[in-house]
Structures are given as C-alpha cells and as structure tokens.
C-alpha cells in the first residue's frame with residue numbers, strides 16, 4: 312500500500328452534490344450503466360494517450376498496448392477498473408472529479424422535479440459520467456498518474472459521495488487510472504464474473520480498446536478434479552475490441568449501433584436513425600452519423616458541445632469537432648475517421664484546411680439524406696421534428712446550397728389540419744394547391760392561435776386555399792431565406808397586395824376594382840383622419856368577417872420579427888402599416904355614413920382593432936378604450 316502525503320479534504324462544487332444526490336435516487340433501476348460510463352471514460356483516456364504519444368512516444372513508458380482491465384473481489388465487495396491511458400495529475404483530479412465544468416449545469420439542475428422517472432430521463436440527457444460510480448458504491452477510490460510524469464506524482468482521490476473528497480500524493484508505478492468501487496450492500500451482485508462480462512459485452516463491445524478480465528484456469532487430474540496450486544490466471548479480452556465504424560455495415564447489428572451511439576453521444580436513450588458510410592476516392596473517410604432521440608440539455612447554449620468525434624486513421628484526435636457539420640445540424644452526433652487530414656491537426660488547423668470544407672459538404676449531404684429517409688416514417692419523424700425542428704429551421708439561412716433539400720424536410724402547422732402540430736410538408740402543400748394557385752401562402756404570428764385566427768386568412772378560408780400557420784420565433788427569419796420550393800414562391804398573406812393568382816376569375820377582379828373606385832372618397836377621408844398612423848388606406852377583399860386589417864409593404868420586416876428585435880433591445884425604425892377596410896362590413900358602412908368627431912373616432916377604433924387582431928400592442932391603449940366607450944355610449 313502506498314503511503315499518502317499532502318492529503319487535503321475538499322468540498323464538491325454545489326452542482327456535483329446536487330447531481331450525486333439526484334443520480335443515486337433516480338438512476339437506481341438503471342444502475343448497471345455505471346460500468347458503461349467508467350469504461351467509456353477509460354477508453355477515452357486511452358484514446359487521449361495514443362494521440363499525445365504521436366508526438367512523444369516516451370509517454371507510453373514502454374507499454375503501448377492500450378487496454379482496460381476489470382477485476383472484482385467477492386470477499387471485499389469491490390470492483391476495480393484500470394486503464395493505461397493518459398491519467399491525471401493532482402490539478403486534473405481536483406478539476407475533473409470535484410466539479411462540473413459545463414455551462415448551463417445550474418439551470419439544468421433546477422429543472423429536476425423529484426419524480427424518479429422524469430429525473431432519470433433528464434439526468435440521462437445530461438450524462439453522469441464518472442459520478443455514476445456512486446450509484447453502486449458507497450465509497451470510490453481513484454489512483455492515477457499522468458503519463459510521462461514521475462512515479463512520485465501519483466494521486467489518490469477518495470470520496471463517500473457525501474459532499475467532500477480527499478486528494479493525496481502517492482507513489483504509483485503505472486501511469487493511467489485505477490478506480491475502485493466499494494460496493495453498497497445492495498449492489499454486491501455486480502462483484503461477479505458472469506455479470507461483469509455480460510455488461511461489458513452489452514455496453515462496450517464496440518470500443519476499440521480491449522476490455523480484459525482475469526480468467527483463472529486450474530489443471531485437472533485424471534479423474535477430473537482440480538489440482539491444488541495449479542491455478543493460472545490469464546487476461547482474457549471480453550469485448551469485440553474493434554472500432555465499430557471500421558467494420559463492414561453488414562457485420563454490425565442494430566443493437567451494436569445503438570450501444571455505440573450511447574458511448575459517442577453520452578446519451579442513455581436510443582438514437583432515431585444512423586448512417587454509416589465508407590468513402591474512397593478523392594476523399595477518404597468513414598463516417599457514422601446519428602440522429603439522437605432527444606435534445607441534449609445544452610442545445611441552445613452558445614458553447615454547448617456539438618460536432619463529431621474526429622479520428623485520423625483510427626487515432627482519436629478530438630471530441631466535438633464542430634467544423635464538419637453546419638450549425639443547423641448541431642444535434643447530429645457521430646464519428647468521422649479520415650485519411651485526408653494529418654495526425655497533428657488541431658482545431659485551429661481545421662479551420663484553414665480546404666479538405667475540411669469538402670468533408671463538411673459530404674457529411675452535410677449524408678445527414679440530410681439520413682433525415683429524408685427518416686421522414687418516410689411519419690411517427691419517428693414527428694419525434695425528430697418536435698425535438699429538433701426549430702434547429703433545422705436555421706438551415707435555409709445558413710446553407711444556401713442545400714436550401715431546397717432542407718425545405719423538403721421542414722414541417723408546418725397549416726389550415727389544412729388547423730392544429731398546432733407541425734406535421735405538414737411543403738411537398739404535401741404543393742400537392743394540395745388549388746388550380747390556378749401559384750404561391751405558397753403563410754401567415755406569421757406570435758402564437759399558434761393568433762396565426763390560426765388571423766383576419767388575413769378569411770378570404771383564404773373562404774376560397775379553400777391552404778395557408779401555413781407559423782408561430783415559432785425563428786419562423787419569419789426562416790421565411791426571409793426561403794424564396795421558392797418546387798418552383799413556387801412564398802407569399803406572406805399579411806404583406807403587400809393580395810394576389811390569389813388565377814384562383815380569382817376576371818369577373819371577381821373587375822368587381823373589386825369597381826368597389827375600390829366607389830370607395831375612393833371614404834378612403835381619402837379615413838386617411839386624413841388617421842394622418843400619421845398609417846401610410847395608406849385601401850379597400851380589401853381579404854376579409855369576410857372582420858371590418859379591417861393592417862398589412863405591411865411586401866419587403867418590409869414583418870410584425871413578429873420587429874417585436875422580437877425590439878424585445879432584444881434593438882431600436883427599429885418606425886414603420887406605418889397600410890390599413891385595409893372590408894367594404895362589405897356593417898362597421899365600414901357605418902363609418903361611411905358618419906361625420907365629424909364620430910367619424911374620426913370610428914376610424915381610429917378600426918385601426919386599433921386591426922393592430923390588436925394581428926397580435927400587436929397599441930401605443931396608447933387607454934386612448935383606444937376611451938374612444939370605444941364614447942362610441943358605445945353615443
């Protein structure tokens with residue numbers, strides 16, 4: 312036993328304490344995952360050493376056969392996991408095994424409800440890593456030494472998982488990390504050969520590093536009895552130990568793909584889809600991309616983890632290589648192994664390498680194809696869409712070249728179903744377009760109900776023309792980048808002149824022109840009465856039930872986007888709406904017959920109501936109420 316010096320007791324960061332507490336309670340029924348998490352870390356540590364040793368062979372300290380070893384002791388109720396990977400120094404140990412250095416953790420932990428099943432899901436999404444040892448152990452000891460440092464620079468970390476841990480300097484001949492779990496009374500079952508082997512095969516078969524367990528064989532005498540003292544212990548590799556992505560597709564089962572996903576993505580649940588490809592020729596790479604079944608907790612964090620695990624010729628280079636996929640595909644997880652980059656590539660070099668852009672183009676295409684394939688299963692695709700749809704909507708703005716492809720993957724709510732579920736594709740819309748209809752119509756509002764009940768839809772509903780109902784924050788921005796789909800342009804029903812294409816016949820158009828002419832005088836009077844509130848007043852045939860609506864000129868930023876920008880503190884130049892009046896409406900008829908003060912008040916009321924119906928805020932709501940009351944009591 313090594314003698315420990317320079318021992319200090321330190322407290323866990325608050326977040327770690329919370330996580331430990333929650334994890335132990337909510338992951339009880341899923342306890343066995345501790346082994347997967349610890350093997351995963353050990354394999355990562357081996358990958359890191361292999362990478363560091365590219366420049367400095369001496370780091371192997373004469374032992375370049377990277378491996379993970381698992382032993383148990385039934386008497387002592389312990390399990391020990393050992394790797395000869397990169398190891399940690401004292402500073403690493405304190406930072407890595409005492410804190411959680413991921414932004415958004417505190418907010419994430421606040422979402423915990425105390426309900427076991429719900430929290431287990433959330434925690435799975437967060438990834439528990441090393442701390443999962445405490446699900447089965449009431450004490451954990453880590454002995455480690457960073458590869459390339461002196462034997463005297465070993466470190467021992469111990470904790471009962473109750474708020475504090477100790478660190479001490481120890482002598483340690485071996486580099487790498489050894490973790491001993493002192494099993495809880497009710498977790499003794501894990502100190503068992505058969506159980507451990509099964510778990511290794513179940514969770515870690517696909518890891519390239521061999522996971523070994525000791526196997527003791529005893530010689531037998533002629534009668535088949537054990538010969539005492541003849542025990543020989545050898546190390547047996549328990550897992551498959553070849554990189555899964557390097558195997559031919561036909562050799563890999565769905566379960567193996569799923570298990571590998573959990574290692575790569577640090578996720579507990581199954582992926583929705585994957586795409587495994589080996590490419591030879593101008594570019595040489597193998598990629599294995601996954602669509603997760605749920606969003607990571609930090610999907611909207613600016614510095615949240617994203618990107619693929621990068622290997623060059625099977626040597627692990629880095630996690631989260633984000634240069635190989637566009638931002639709008641940041642939910643995609645997976646592995647890229649290529650021969651086209653040099654082994655000493657760094658994040659900085661990746662940014663300048665022209666090969667990276669080529670691979671990025673190819674992977675983007677793969678990812679979009681994978682989503683297209685997934686979209687054939689409407690139920691699974693809906694799960695995907697509900698989780699990642701708003702991220703994919705960033706696509707047309709970010710990736711001009713693939714705009715049409717991304718557009719094909721979008722899903723919207725629409726007047727066809729009139730529900731808030733975003734499940735209608737543009738292709739479906741185009742198929743349902745009315746004869747003579749040339750455009751794809753949409754309305755944008757702050758909420759689904761505001762969109763669904765927008766007065767602008769009245770004529771469309773009357774004529775049975777479908778309109779997409781958009782209410783996500785990103786929607787107006789999305790539509791500003793989507794100009795066409797399948798040769799059809801898009802039209803915001805609340806902007807510019809209403810153009811129903813050939814759905815309207817000549818007689819209708821003529822009748823509208825005549826009405827407009829007949830109302831010229833009224834329009835002039837209203838415009839005078841509202842002088843600085845509007846830029847124009849027109850008659851409209853958009854409306855059937857409402858007396859008036861406001862519209863914006865065709866190329867003006869829409870109301871929703873303006874409100875978002877203003878809420879974000881942006882000062883927006885003032886824009887006056889165009890007021891459109893429904894000549895068939897009794898209130899407009901009443902307006903026409905009114906004079907003087909009542910006329911002015913009614914005109915203002917119609918404008919203010921149109922702004923409210925569109926979801927806008929009145930500049931002076933009290934004035935509106937006053938006017939309305941005076942007209943009601945007149």
Ligand SMILES: Nc1ncnc2c1ncn2[C@@H]1O[C@H](COP(=O)(O)OP(=O)(O)OP(=O)(O)O)[C@@H](O)[C@H]1O
Pocket residue numbers: 352353356394396397398399407408437438439440441442487488577
């Ligand atoms: N066997 C090991 N050898 C070397 N370093 C390790 C080992 N196990 C853990 N670490 C270090 O401790 C850090 C924290 O581990 P932990 O498992 O908690 O999180 P993680 O692996 O970074 O992410 P996740 O929570 O998603 O698993 C690791 O990033 C790594 O630097």
